[in-house]
Amino acid sequence: MIWAGIHYGGKTPLVVPDGNVNAAAYRDILEFHCLPYARRVHGHNFRLQDDNARPHRAAAVREFLEAEGVVQLPWPACSPDMNPIEHAWDTLGRAINDREVIPQNLQELADALREEWDAMPVDVINKLVDSMPRRLHALIETSSHETWTNPNEKELEQALVLGSRRHLPGFLTIGIPTVQRETAHYLTQTINSLIDKSSPEERSDVIILIFLADFEEEKRSKLKVLIKEKYSSHLEAGFIQVIQAPMSFYPSLENLKSNYGDSKTRVYWRSKQCVDFAFMFFYGSSLSEYYLQIEDDVYTVNGYLAAVRDFIKDKSNVQWASLEFSTLGFIGKLFHAYDLDRLATLILVFYQDMPVDWIFLHFKDLNAQQKNHVRRPSIFQHRGFNSSLKEKSMKNVIDRTFVDDKV
Template sequence: MRRHRWCRPCEFSPAVVVILACIVVLQFLLLIKDQDGLFQTDYSEMSKKSTQMKTETRIATSGVLPTTETIDTFRTCTCGMHYQVNGTEALVFPSTPKKKVLLAIGIPTIHRVGETYLLQTLDSLISNMADNERDDVIIIVFLADRETEKRTMLATSIKNKFGDLLQSGMISVIQAPNSYYNAINVTKLTYNQPIKYVKWRAKQNFDYAYMFKYSMGRSSYYMQIEDDVKTLPGYVDSIKQYIKEQTDEWTCLEFSELGFIGKLYHTEDLDKMAMMFLLFYQEQPVDYTYLYFNLVMTQMTKKLRKPTLFQHLGIYSSFPGKIQPLKDRYFDNFTKVFKADNPPAEIITSMSVYLTFLPRLAYQGEGYFWSHGAPTDGDTFTVVFQEPQKLVRVVVVTGSEGHPHDRIEYARLDASLTLLKTDNDLKCTNDISLGFFENGNIDAGFLIEKISFKVMCLRITVTKVHALWVIIKEIAVFVSK
């Protein structure tokens, strides 16, 4: 049976959780009801205590923005939290309305100075989705620039590449009216950050809240990513499986350890989360507010799926001049290591295939083959060349960063000189042994000296029952021209 190796989630001290949750809930209720009383909290003392917690949650310390006017300690704040999004007016391109789906993926984006990854992100999401999953997913791109020219440029690039998906309603491009941001009024600084940065992150709170409000009722679950990430083959099914694995109630499931990437919520909670983002837009960056929201919703531990499903690509932050080369430590790297020839071939295996981790991914493209169950004695994995090849070197790498033990331990590699074809079968014969696997890998070199004929097949044959599933990450074939 498959053995999962999940890391134990970080745990909060119960006493601190109760104190923190009470503070946030009381502030939340006081602001919603516009009550006048002064609620005193010693944030500096809380900050000292928070450094002792082994958690990613941070307590904000705030300072008053220098001004010649007196700023009330508490202001009456509607902050746009009751703003209603007109779904039709928000759409940049008219599209066929989709019925309520399983998953909505939100992507806020702005024009960046430097390299732009938006189209690459969309392409990764779509190409790594199985055809039968497209009816279960909608992708919502929010153009968050205030300048019309920048929004138009991004919208045009999306339409040129994904026009058919815009028309079908699988991709929606939305924007907010400039009047929506009139409620932003930065009157204090927190985290010792300069006014320009605080204004930028305050707007980001409004951007996210707008996306939440637009997405309400359109799906069962909502997940947000950034506009500079890539994902993995089969990621939608992995999300479904992780949801099914939950044995207790949850507020947020995480599929990336970074920022606000890959955070999954029940869509029914989006309105409350939008209100919280709008209420505390001055005090907190979005990456912290969602942590507080999870606590208020009584989820006391992080539920991070490992390996994660999204990797951060970008270097340039959406804040001008900020460099942010973050990488997710738990993301499996699917990129092939060897720059091999890999001539055209058909890939065949007797092993069951897990989800969309197809056999061909071990030989070409980004991805790898993953067996559905442990291989047994006699199982095979075969590369059948379209034309006979003169081999120089063959390398097979198994296992992955996320699953280093899912590797081939007991197997041999053969080259076949002859291919017999029938109506129902392909049979490789006239075998020459290239060696046996060691520590999950094999590197057979100097083959020109060993094999004087061209070969038709390469075949991995399992020689002993394995305990775990196996991943064939890369098959690299070098040939003589």
């Protein structure tokens, strides 16, 4: 991870922090590198433009900038072509690749990055800044995608409608999107399975994150009453958290692309599902070390949490973007929590182009995961016959690698 800033006429020194950049590290970068440089060059007449990565929008960072009197420029996270520094990073990367001696370790790489960054001509930076009006105009005129910003900390806090957030991150968050079906409803069976097949000690380090995906408040209210009546103690303990996304988060779901011969109903359903998942991932990125997505109509086996821990440990020497605990769709897909913001952004860029489980496949490819890491036997089985999409039948959707432990 590296950091630097650019402006017309110059650039900051390159910073190579130790480890990942969390909110505390980013605040230090701002305090000791960014703001001193900006004030030396521009006095107090400047605005800070960064992206909407979670550390950049953390409450501690926002409070620090407000105390310093620094204005952050709102910026759509899903429009990388609009950010000029991305092209500066590309120039830097090419310079590293063109070196006669390729860096052999992290220290050599850090030294080479600083050297090439310092050598980058100011004209390169100025041309990037000068290109902004043209690229903004082109994006507005030709882009088929909407631009929007990631939910900020306040919006994420307001998304929690039942339960309470825990003070410290845990081991695992299990995400369950759900809707009020017109016929059978499976949510409580799914929750009961997750509870019955785990111990109180295990649950103290795990969160079940339920996302209410219905737009209609009447349907949401019915589910909230049901969950509160059945799981009040788990809500109080923070083991179960229930969230819903604000309508302002959703892009237009009208006049969507009609790909793959899908009906308008199916295109609407899968496009909205993409946005639903993206909001869940933004919310879940700070709750735990890992995040596991399932559906609201599955059941599991005894020891499923131990199986997750063991499989993660088994793959500790492998670079992976996702581990899989089911062969079906998006059921049982596990991610590093620190990857969720990037996954959510990718989903939002292509929300109307393809189903979310297809985007998941591209996410693995983009992260250079060359093979699927699937735990066998799987630990989740699909049980529902009634999809949230009326025209979709689920009768034959079963995971044949699942081994039921029922007696």
